[in-house]
Amino acid sequence: MHYCYYESPVGQLLLTGRDRLETLNFPLGKTRKEPDWIEGTSFFSKVLTQLDAYFDGSLRKFTLAPGTDLKIQGTRFQERVWHQLLALE
16 A cells, blocks of 8 residues: 655645555544555655645646546445546536
């Protein structure tokens, strides 16, 4: 699992993923790093570039693609909500 921390205006964020971004959340609660996790930002360069642009006000819509850049996961209901949100313009 790859991971990195991102310092955002809303607080520190934790990004994780195996072959694409799987989670982006606040590093609290049940999230815990395992010994074999690999820390680094290069794996998440596309995501971090878009986060920087979003927080500086120059990006309004992310261009991360499900299946390629992100892994959509959750309950069936959550997955339906994610897909509906991705369909919005």
